Amino acid sequence: METRPDLTGAQWRKSSYSGTSGGECIEVADGFPGAVPVRDSKNPSGPALVVAPEAWRTFVDGLR
Numbered sequence: 001m002e003t004r005p006d007l008t009g010a011q012w013r014k015s016s017y018s019g020t021s022g023g024e025c026i027e028v029a030d031g032f033p034g035a036v037p038v039r040d041s042k043n044p045s046g047p048a049l050v051v052a053p054e055a056w057r058t059f060v061d062g063l064r
Contacts, residue, residue, distance in 0.1 A: 005032045007048055014041055028056075 010029035036056040039048040
């Protein structure tokens with residue numbers, strides 16, 4: 001069983017494609033080996049999902 005990383009102090013970033021209109025965006029935190037934390041930018045205090053890097057790569061590749 002893998003342990004969920006402590007996201008306290010995580011530096012979150014949005015895609016440069018998000019624009020400034022505050023639309024439907026997600027944020028990602030870097031610097032967590034073996035994990036990609038993702039959260040809803042409209043609800044930064046809400047829950048974050050943590051996915052495997054391979055799953056994140058597949059997701060991003062599918063968007064292209």
